[in-house]
Amino acid sequence: MEEISQPQPGGRRRAVPLAGSALFVSIAIGGLGLVVQLYLKSLDTPLFLISLVATLQSAGTLLGSWLWGTVSDHMKRRRLLALLTLALAVLLSVLALLPTVGIVLTTAFLRFVVFAGVGTVSVAIVSASSLVERRGKNLSYISSARSFGFAAGNILAGVVLERLGFQPTFILFAMLPLLAFGTIWLLPCENPVQQRGKMGAWKAIFSSGLLDLYVATAFRQMAIFGTFALLYVFMEEQGIPVSLMGIISASNTATQVLTTLIFGWLADRLGRRRIFMLGFFVSAIVPLFFVFSSSVGGIVAGYVALAISFSSLYVGSAAHIGDRVPHHRQGQMLGLYESSRGLGGLFGPVLAGVLVPAIGFNRMFLVMAGIGSLGFLVMIFGNTVLGKRVAGN
DSSP states (O other), X not given: OOOOXXXXXXXXXXXXXXXXXXXXXXXXXXXXXXXXXXXXXXXXXXXXXXXXXXXXXXXXXXXXXXXXXXXXXXXXXXXXXXXXXXXXXXXXXXXXXXXXXXXXXXXXXHHHHHHHHHHHHXXXXXXXXXXXXHHHHHHHHHHHHHHHHHHHHHHHHHHHHHHHOHHHHHHHXXXXXXXXXXXXXXXXXXXXXXXXXXXXXXXXXXXXXXHHHHHHHHHHHHHHHHHHTTHHXXXXXXXXXXXXXXXXXXXXHHHHHHHHHHHHHXXXXXXXXXXXXXXXXXXXXXXXXXXXXXXXXXXXXXXXXXXXXXXXXXXXXXXXXXXXXXXXXXXXXXXXXXXXXXXXXXHHHHHHHHHHHHHHHHHHHHHHHHHHHHHHHXXXXXHHHTSSOOOOO
16 A cells, blocks of 8 residues: 655635535435435326336446546646536526436436546545544534535525425536536645656556455445435335425434544544544444334434444445555545445445335345445444455544
8 A cells, every 4th residue: 555645735724615516416416316316206207117216326436436537646636626607507407397207317327437437536635645643523514514414405406496396406416516616716735747657547546455355335325225216206105295395304314414524533533543433334224214203203213323324334435445555546545435325325226226116115124224234334444355354443
């Protein structure tokens, strides 16, 4: 593994404007989940195709995270981030035309190719410019802003959709990435890009000693994406109104606003591994909440558990990767981490779409809990199954 190089100064000065940019983008992306799913349902789209949206989004994340993370190591990241937010605004505006199912599915994939790049490049900028003792806290600003944006987007989507319909809702969300574009230019100027030798993805993963983390994350994402791929349909079957669905799902991201900041602070003090191991454990039990209670309270509890699992896992893992990787390769390695998240999300929704018609929602949730447990076990026994285990901090 390469020695960690010294970061550029100004991690917090970069984290604050990037948190603002992440907020606007996340409001748009967070709100579209509910709107797109219900728009497809209004077109009498089969459940399998509705669940395929989540699969295509994960495929986009898989490709976009690796692609833009690698590109960001070889060009100015602020410029790349600005281009990605403009591209996102264009892709969102296509939905305002109320397109066919095929176009919705295509834009779902492309939207997340771009969105994955926005997230990866933002995190790479902050991680590369942060000292080790502040990396967790600085990264938590980005994650917390994204969580707040997802919460606001979910609430806004339910309210606007119920009152104005699909087209005005799509138009509103298409305008938000333009605000993110303006915020990006508040970032301090970057140093010239230092060209480095390229390293293949697999070689980079093995040389960093992060293979078990990436594999476990893929299992975790498969379980979580499978659990939530059809959850709005599940809530509708329980008689929950559309406007309340947005508020319920917002309980996840609203909780993340606080828990992300807390776990970012704890990751700098207690060590990265303790924090992300908590995330893996809680992820395994998230689907069980929906098995034991389909009431509003039970579903909210499941979303809150998801918030705890995500915030502890993401902040702890991202800071851990930043500690182990030199700043000129952080775009690639953080991008590969996001790709492992996308890989799990690629298969989880498809599996859910197949299982629900065959065995029902409850048994599908149990299957997802089992898959989530595999991720936790990989992190415990990763040294035996995959080779040398990642050393704890």
